Amino acid sequence: MPYELPKLPYEYDSLEPHIDKETMQIHHDKHHQAYVDKLNKALESHEELQTKTIHELMTNVESISEEIKQAIINHGGGHINHSFFWEILSNNKPFNEDSEIGKEIINKFESFENFKEQFANASATVFGSGWAWLVLNENNELEILQTKNQISPISMGKTPLITIDIWEHAYYLKYQNKRPEYIEAFFNIINWEKVEELFSKAKQ
Ligand code: MN
Numbered sequence: 001m002p003y004e005l006p007k008l009p010y011e012y013d014s015l016e017p018h019i020d021k022e023t024m025q026i027h028h029d030k031h032h033q034a035y036v037d038k039l040n041k042a043l044e045s046h047e048e049l050q051t052k053t054i055h056e057l058m059t060n061v062e063s064i065s066e067e068i069k070q071a072i073i074n075h076g077g078g079h080i081n082h083s084f085f086w087e088i089l090s091n092n093k094p095f096n097e098d099s100e101i102g103k104e105i106i107n108k109f110e111s112f113e114n115f116k117e118q119f120a121n122a123s124a125t126v127f128g129s130g131w132a133w134l135v136l137n138e139n140n141e142l143e144i145l146q147t148k149n150q151i152s153p154i155s156m157g158k159t160p161l162i163t164i165d166i167w168e169h170a171y172y173l174k175y176q177n178k179r180p181e182y183i184e185a186f187f188n189i190i191n192w193e194k195v196e197e198l199f200s201k202a203k204q
Pocket of ligand 1: 027031082165167169170
């Protein structure tokens, strides 16, 4: 089994009340696990790919044979996107306008409120299932974008800094059809220390 489900870097109830314990348990233990299992299954007959890290696999998705490419995009994407999502969440790492990422966000979007509005809008308007992202793009600039299903910006040559899962399984138990309330709550649980670390690494 080349790929394994990573442990959450906090307890299931750590993001309460913004994301509830039961959603975290099902989301991590069932949904994320299923992506890992299906990815491993897809790779059973492709030994040459089993030694790659998930990052190597997803950056080179275009070079993968047609026969399993879509399975890698779906399940490899599901694995890398969820692993990333868990890492950028925390209940007590607030936005700091004096951090490097804080200054860059204000420089690019003019104010934190503008950034928040644009990111929330990108999140709210994902049609169907997908993700909204803040990335450092190929020109080394901050960019907000959406991806469908489990497509990862890593496969597009971009470096993820923040993401929100917009699949209904990410919020339906607590928020039902109220996606905007889930998005509003999400801003309380971004791990801005982690985002700063990712931004510093990406800028090097
Ligand atoms: Mn999900």
